[in-house]
Amino acid sequence: MPDPDLLAAVDAFAAHPGVLVATDFDGALAPLVLDPADSRPVEGGMETLAALSDLPGTTVALVSGRDLAALRELSGATDPLVLVGSHGAEDSRRPDGLVLSDEQRALLATLEADLRAVVEAHPGSRIEDKPAGRVLHTRGIDPQVGAAALEAAAALGERHTSLVVTPGKEVVELAVAHVGKGTALVALAEELGVDAVFYAGDDVTDEQGFAALAEDADAARAARRLTVRVGEGETAAQFRVPDEPALVEVLSALLTARRSSTRAG
Ligand SMILES: [Mg+2]
Structure with missing residues (x-):
């Protein structure tokens, strides 16, 4: 079971009239795997998020570095779940998606060619395409070769x-346009006019999210945030859970608390 302080924070969070419940996908809801295409959410995760998104005053969002199409396919998420992809550069509510300038498109083509050369020189490293950039993956290869490839x-x-690294x-991700999870989360909270934001994640980019929510210009909303780091590593989050199934337990507790508070309200 999650720790009692976290459960108390979940209950307090659930009592706010309007909430945004957002989470990272890979490493938070879906265990990290060798091939990013094999990534799947842990049991109960998406069902719990879908049930939360059906409750009044409750918006649920997946916030990922992945592009929208991959995030939609791997998560199986459907409306009204909000999908924020490419670190905030894509939003499922805006079907026109990402608009790149001519300069950004040209830079993307250059980046593609340069990264192909990196992959040729570092066997086993792989390129993932994103609408606004490219990602080099080295998981599972010789650590020295991997480190050299990332460098x-x-x-x-x-x-x-002008590349964002x-x-x-x-x-390592190299993007020609970049919003950042922190900026995206605060913008979404502002747009929705919610009173409180929950966010969980496992990686460097999620730390931007935790920090941005703590520094939200809406100080009352910042004070009502609930942030959870999944797994090891230094963090700006208020709480920590060990792994993906543990995050699902927290989300289930949130669902239970939210059900009773929205019923009572
Ligand atoms: Mg992650």
């Missing part, structure tokens, strides 16, 4: 200074 990819950010676990 070579990150160095492209010095050659092309985001390192992660055995991964």
Whole structure:
């Protein structure tokens, strides 16, 4: 069971009239796997989020670095769940999606060619396509080769200074347009006019989310935030759970609490 302080915080969170319940996908709801295409949410995760999204005053969002199409397919999420992809550069409520300038499109083509060269020089490393960038993955390959590949990819950010470079676990993302999970979360909370935001995640980009919610210009909303780090690592989140199934337990507790508070309200 989740720790009692976290459960108490969940109950307090559930009592607010309007809430945004947002979570990262990979490493938070879906265990990290060798091939990103094999990623699947843990049992009960999406069902719990879907049930939450049916409750009054409750918006649920998946906030991921993945592009919208992959996030939709892997999560199996349907309306009214909000999908925020490409670190906030895509939003499922805006079907026109991402608009890149001519300069950004040209930079994306250059990035593609440069990364192909990195992959050729570092066997086993792989490129993932994103609407606004490319990601180099090195999970599962020789650690030295992997580290060299990540270094070579990150160095492209010095050659092309308008690229946004985001390192992660055995991964580096190079984007031609980048919003950031923190900016995206606060913008979504503001747009929805919610009183409180829940956010859970496992990686460097999620730390931007935790920090941004703590520094929300709406100080009352910042004080009502509930942030949860999944797994190890230094964090700005208020709470921590060990793994994906543990996060689902927290979401289930939130569903139960939210059901009774929306019924009572
Ligand atoms: Mg993650």
